[in-house]
Amino acid sequence: MSKMRFESYELNEYTEVESVKFPEKIYIAYADCGKSCGYRGFIVDGQTQVCDYCGKLMFRTEVKKCKLIHDENE
Ligand SMILES: [Zn+2]
Numbered sequence: 001m002s003k004m005r006f007e008s009y010e011l012n013e014y015t016e017v018e019s020v021k022f023p024e025k026i027y028i029a030y031a032d033c034g035k036s037c038g039y040r041g042f043i044v045d046g047q048t049q050v051c052d053y054c055g056k057l058m059f060r061t062e063v064k065k066c067k068l069i070h071d072e073n074e
Helices: none
Strands: 025-032 040-044 059-067
Touching: none
Parallel strands: none
Antiparallel strands: 025 040, 025 059
């Protein structure tokens, strides 16, 4: 269970997005938090490394360039 408490806006306070163009390739990092937390997960490289569970910075163990597949059925 996360120790972090996040606030959100009301739905009508978010900006409206008509369409989004996703990149063809993106760097994904596998990040590891401290031993006392134990959280691990994938993050987009270059974005925040703050752990959702404890709020401390996670360590990027490995980074790979990934090619996105656009599936029109999803
Ligand atoms: Zn953590």
